[in-house]
Amino acid sequence: MSAAADASEAWQWIEADHRCNTLLWDEEDLARRTEVPDAAIAANKRAIDGYNQRRNDAIEKIDEALLARIAGVTPRENAWHNSETAGAMIDRLSILALRLRHMTEQTERTDVAPAHIASCREKLARLMQQRADLACCLDTLLTRAGEGRAFWRIYRQFKMYNDPELNPYLHGGKR
Numbered sequence: 001m002s003a004a005a006d007a008s009e010a011w012q013w014i015e016a017d018h019r020c021n022t023l024l025w026d027e028e029d030l031a032r033r034t035e036v037p038d039a040a041i042a043a044n045k046r047a048i049d050g051y052n053q054r055r056n057d058a059i060e061k062i063d064e065a066l067l068a069r070i071a072g073v074t075p076r077e078n079a080w081h082n083s084e085t086a087g088a089m090i091d092r093l094s095i096l097a098l099r100l101r102h103m104t105e106q107t108e109r110t111d112v113a114p115a116h117i118a119s120c121r122e123k124l125a126r127l128m129q130q131r132a133d134l135a136c137c138l139d140t141l142l143t144r145a146g147e148g149r150a151f152w153r154i155y156r157q158f159k160m161y162n163d164p165e166l167n168p169y170l171h172g173g174k175r
Contacts, residue, residue, distance in 0.1 A: 007065075007069065009061075009065040009068075010062055010065035010066055010069070013058045013059075013061040013062045013065060013087075014058075014062055014090055014094075016054070016058040016061075017055055017058035017059060017062060017087075017090065017091055017094055018094040018097070020051045020052075020054045020055035020058060021055060021091070021094045021095055021098060022098065023047075023051045024048060024051045024052060024055065025098050025102075027044050027047045027048045027051060028044075028048065030044045031044035031045055031048065049161065049162055050162075052159075053159055053162045055091065056157045056159055058087075058091075059085070059087040059088055059090075059091050059157075060087065060154055060156065060157070061087075062086070062087035062090055062091075063085045063086060063087035063088075063152070063154045064154065066086050066087065066142070067154070069146075070145055070146050073145070073146060073147070073148050074148055075145075075148050075149075075150070075151040076148045076149060079144075079148060079149050079150055079151050080144065080149065080150040080151070081150075081151060081152070081153075082141050082150055082151070082152045083152075084152070085152045085153075085154060086138060086141055086142060086145075086152060087154075089134060089137065089138045089141070090138065092134060093131065093134055093135060093138070096127060096130060096131045096134065097131075099127050100124065100127050100128065100131065103120055103123055103124045103127055104124060106120040107120045107121050107124055
């Protein structure tokens with residue numbers, strides 16, 4: 001596969017991950033409602049499980065695509081083994097983008113006290129610093145991995161709660 005195809009595939013999965021994170025954000029908000037029947041919350045929780053599974057699958061696909069781009073690079077003997085994958089870092093950047101958007105909305109509200117706005121502005125500044133730091137760490141990992149000075153492994157999530165063969169409440173092992 002060409003580098004351009006690998007990049008295209010990586011972007012496809014980054015988009016899927018961000019779409020799942022956006023849908024998860026909305027479902028998580030909905031699941032915290034108190035004025036709806038329990039069945040509505042159960043439906044939200046089931047949707048959350050589905051989006052979370054797709055999100056984890058997308059993270060692994062991001063890693064596969066990124067690792068395919070550097071498949072010809074052999075990590076040096078003293079290469080840094082990053083405990084977090086590039087895909088997981090990209091996922092965290094996606095979640096940070098959502099937090100930034102929602103925190104920005106809080107700073108623009110006109111129906112709250114000035115103290116709320118000030119508090120949200122402080123949180124927004126901290127989130128922006130966190131995003132900058134994480135983006136720098138991701139850039140460093142990708143650069144060093146491309147040079148053989150760092151690497152990561154895909155360990156797989158093995159989400160057991162969604163698997164009828166592994167979840168004892170789904171395969172009948174527990175009642």
